[in-house]
Structure formats: structure tokens, C-alpha cells
Amino acid sequence: MSLLPPLRLTGAEILRDGAMQRRSLAIEAGRITRGPLPEVDMTGFLLMPGIVDLHGDAFERHIAPRPTAAFDIVQGLASADREAAANGVTTAYLAQGWSWEGGHRGPEACEHLLAALDALRPVQLTDLRVQIRAETHMVGSAERLVAAVERHRVGYVVFNNHLPEALELQAGAVDEFAAWARRLGRSPEAHGRAVAAAAARAREVPRHLCGLAEAFDRLGVVYGSHDDPDGDTRERFSMIGARIAEFPTGRTAAAAAKAMNDPVLMGAPNVVRGASQAGNIAASDLIEAGLCDALVSDYYYPALVQAAWRLVDHGLKTLPEAWAMISTRPAEILRLPDRGRLDPGRRADVTILNAATRAVEATICGGRLTWLSGEAGARFLAQPQALRLAAE
Numbered sequence: 001m002s003l004l005p006p007l008r009l010t011g012a013e014i015l016r017d018g019a020m021q022r023r024s025l026a027i028e029a030g031r032i033t034r035g036p037l038p039e040v041d042m043t044g045f046l047l048m049p050g051i052v053d054l055h056g057d058a059f060e061r062h063i064a065p066r067p068t069a070a071f072d073i074v075q076g077l078a079s080a081d082r083e084a085a086a087n088g089v090t091t092a093y094l095a096q097g098w099s100w101e102g103g104h105r106g107p108e109a110c111e112h113l114l115a116a117l118d119a120l121r122p123v124q125l126t127d128l129r130v131q132i133r134a135e136t137h138m139v140g141s142a143e144r145l146v147a148a149v150e151r152h153r154v155g156y157v158v159f160n161n162h163l164p165e166a167l168e169l170q171a172g173a174v175d176e177f178a179a180w181a182r183r184l185g186r187s188p189e190a191h192g193r194a195v196a197a198a199a200a201r202a203r204e205v206p207r208h209l210c211g212l213a214e215a216f217d218r219l220g221v222v223y224g225s226h227d228d229p230d231g232d233t234r235e236r237f238s239m240i241g242a243r244i245a246e247f248p249t250g251r252t253a254a255a256a257a258k259a260m261n262d263p264v265l266m267g268a269p270n271v272v273r274g275a276s277q278a279g280n281i282a283a284s285d286l287i288e289a290g291l292c293d294a295l296v297s298d299y300y301y302p303a304l305v306q307a308a309w310r311l312v313d314h315g316l317k318t319l320p321e322a323w324a325m326i327s328t329r330p331a332e333i334l335r336l337p338d339r340g341r342l343d344p345g346r347r348a349d350v351t352i353l354n355a356a357t358r359a360v361e362a363t364i365c366g367g368r369l370t371w372l373s374g375e376a377g378a379r380f381l382a383q384p385q386a387l388r389l390a391a392e
Contacts, residue, residue, distance in 0.1 A: 007040055014048075047351075050088070053301070059076065060104065086373075091336065103185045266283035268307035271303070
């Protein structure tokens, strides 16, 4: 996919240095730059740093729109790639399980996804990466997991524990447990055996996690935990180096994370809907209390931009502050110094919003145009002479 020719976007409001400013933005050779270049008039638009999404599993619907209707994984990822670009996302971490649950969350599925993404990478639009959700009780798979992380250069892992939920459903919600098993392609009996096998290794889990933490430190992997139920759980994970608190389920876990200076991630759909779909704490409550650092797409890419505007409309954040939660802070948390800001020398990752409609009308990722629509499309197409001269 070709880079845009050198050009300058003029007339728009640009988020730079923590404020919306009326100035131009120049792009050349895939980077933000300076200098007189052919211009494209973007009056009436907002130029924002590209969205960095640290956790999303919407890609699963593109691979298997229904539990029993799977399609080619590379084509499914290509479709998810386009959806991310259409919603202003320039860096996206696909949340993939490494779990005793098997099926689409098992180690085989994870390895298959990593290989498929390697095949797609030369032609992908968005910078797609993988976040592995490693189940804590996968004690016997540590060597295999570390090998997959190293082989595919995975940079982000979170520890996840679905076992308490499984045991609770197995004991008191038989129909829901059976539905869970069917989604994974298992009988309830087989799923029950998998739960029992995982539970039997509980005493080995602490040493297993410490071993993984040591390996991740050696490989430079950023790691955290998912769905911490309380402060004690967050503290235990923080002590072994799992510093990111993803989706703490209650205020005490989020408060503990902040007390230890661990970043807290919450779901953008939670903000948009005003509540957690799983019945956990409302993300807006944590944001208002200063206990949330960044938002992620979770299961719905459009929620990222929608959540930023909702925070603005409800007076919880200014637009620069809200946008930082889906761009600047995520880039800092995952140690991505070349993105998250529209500064000279950084990657040309830009999300272009129509100021009147708030819709994403163009996305530029690494200096490549990955999404173009509406009035923004008309503006770009209205400058053929300037773009032709720039390309010569």
C-alpha cells in the first residue's frame, strides 16, 4: 500500500500539545513533518492523533459470524482491519485467548491467529497486533506460550482467570454453562472436565505466573491482568510485574491500581452505554473519580470515538483530555513512542473527524490513507493537481 505524497492539511483544528489549535499539519514519507507542501483544505474538520486500541475482540465476529459458521481467518482479519480503519483506529491489539476453554480461545486458535496475522501484515491497513489473554491456570503450557510470544514478537499479554466464573455457572446456572460449552464447540460434560482439570492445578499457579513474568521481562513484553475483582488481586499481580489493570470489576481494584501507579483500562462501550454489559462498575464513575487512564474498544470499534464525545458532552473531560484516553495514554502505556501525538518526526497516524457531524471521515495510518469518505473524500479528490505535482 503506497504512502501518501507529501501534502499539508490546512484550515482544520488540530490536537497538539494538549489543546485544539488552528494550524496546518504536514505529512511526508509516512511522518509528521514541516515545510511548504501542496495543500488540501480541511476547513471544518478536526485532525486528531490516530486511535491506539489496546484491547478488542470484535475481530472474532469477522472470522466466525456465528459460532458454527467460521470463515477463512486471513479474510476475516482483513475485514476487521477495514472496520478498525473506518472507525479511526490506527493501532489495534486483537485480544486473543490462551485458555483451558479450548475452541476459539485455546492455544491452537491463538497460534493460528498469530500465523494468519503474519500473512496479512504486508497488506494490512491498520497496525494490527495481538494481545494474548493468558488464563492463569494453563500451568502446563508455559513453554509453548513463551515460544509463541517470542516467535511472533507479541508485545502484550494479560493474565486472565475465568475459572471462578466457570465454577459458579457449573454449580448454579446449568443452562448458561451448557451454552458456554456450545460456543466453544464442546459438550457440557467435556467442558466440565476441562474446568475440573484446570481447578486441580490451582496450587501450581503462583509459580507458573512468576515464571511467565520472568520470561516476559526478558523478552520486553508488557503485561497486566484482566478483570481484577479486588485490591488484593491487583496487588498480587502488580508485585510480579503485571502492572496494567484491564477492566477492574470494582472500585477497590481500580483504586489499588492507582495507588500503585498502575494504569487502569476500561471499555469504551461501558462509557457509551452508561454501564457494564457484565454488571460490573460503570467506567464513567471511575473516570469521574480519576481512576481510569485509557479506554479500549472491547467488543465494538465505534465506541471509541463515541465514548470520547460522551465524556465531553457530560462535562467529565475536555476534548483533548478525552481523546488522550484513546490515543496518547494508550501509546504511553504500551511504550509506543512514535505515535499518540501529532508532533514532527512521529508516525503520520491521523484520525480526521467532521467537526459538524463528529463522524470519522478519513484515517491515515503510517502515512497511508486507510479510510476516506464523505466531505473529506471530496476535499482530497478536489486537489488532483497538487497531489499530482507532489508525486512527481
